[in-house]
Amino acid sequence: MASRVYADLVRPADLRLARVFDASLVAGFSLLIALSAQVAIPLPFTPVPVTLQTFAVILTGCLLGSGRGALAALAYLAEGSIGLPFFSGGTSGLAHLLGPTGGYLVGCVAAAFAAGFFVERGLARRLAGRLAALIAADLTVFVFGVIWLGAFTGMAKAVTLGFLPFIVGDALKVAAAWGILQTVSLVVRSRTASGSSPRDTRRE
Numbered sequence: 001m002a003s004r005v006y007a008d009l010v011r012p013a014d015l016r017l018a019r020v021f022d023a024s025l026v027a028g029f030s031l032l033i034a035l036s037a038q039v040a041i042p043l044p045f046t047p048v049p050v051t052l053q054t055f056a057v058i059l060t061g062c063l064l065g066s067g068r069g070a071l072a073a074l075a076y077l078a079e080g081s082i083g084l085p086f087f088s089g090g091t092s093g094l095a096h097l098l099g100p101t102g103g104y105l106v107g108c109v110a111a112a113f114a115a116g117f118f119v120e121r122g123l124a125r126r127l128a129g130r131l132a133a134l135i136a137a138d139l140t141v142f143v144f145g146v147i148w149l150g151a152f153t154g155m156a157k158a159v160t161l162g163f164l165p166f167i168v169g170d171a172l173k174v175a176a177a178w179g180i181l182q183t184v185s186l187v188v189r190s191r192t193a194s195g196s197s198p199r200d201t202r203r204e
Helices: 006-010 015-037 053-064 066-081 094-098 102-120 127-153 155-162 164-193
Strands: none
Touching: 006 053, 006 164, 015 053, 015 066, 053 066, 053 102, 053 127, 053 164, 066 094, 066 102, 094 102, 102 127, 127 155, 127 164, 155 164
């Protein structure tokens, strides 16, 4: 049986309101991902910049769940592809999505889904499981990104340019996301212990 994600704890019981709630989360978190992508540091030796995008994506999946998380990431890709300056450093356009770094963008959808999937399956209930889920979701971005980049540079060079330089930075992103989830979990437990537990509002 699937576990509830944090967004479900405050999801309205009324079906119509729940649908509006879900749509609002998808739209809002797509903008959060876009905002995080604006924090970009270009590196002179690789086409892949350092951004906070992955941090926002894995956090989105954990908070919203696999379906809504993936939809939020997909909405972000659609918004950037049609010309909104939402990709890293304010870039946009379908050509950016199809370029050497396009795999990282596509990987965001898979990563958000993966993060939500692990939470829904109860794999993130414990501290170590939550950390493992975040790491696995983060690596999902690199799987798509490096394979895609390899089509332009060759796989060996893609690993050198598109993965190794980002290990430390992404470890910090995972740690930050883990800390936020820990805080949210403590708040939920505190409310439950005080007798004001969130409603059991399962998705229709």
